[in-house]
Amino acid sequence: MRSNESGDWLFERLAALPTGTPDMARSDRVRRRCHAALTRRRESLRHTAPPPTRRQILELAIVWGFCLVYLSAVIRDVL
Secondary structure, eight states: OOTTTTTHHHHHHHHHSOOOOOOHHHHHHHHHHHHHHHHHHHHHHHHHOOOOOHHHHHHHHHHHHHHHHHHHHHHHHHO
16 A cells, blocks of 8 residues: 555545635735735834944954955855
């Protein structure tokens, strides 16, 4: 007995099921609600994000500096 023979009856029953038709009005309502939620979130994030501080900028510069030093060492070892 092959492994796919045991599930043939299941596939036949699934194939006999009617296909569903989407409700366009409901799809439009869900789409509008999602767009409204995304817009609200975008607006709230835009107004609440503080500008970076000097310390954050300095930390970022230090991290990038270490990355560049590491990358140059890797390239030197490869060459």
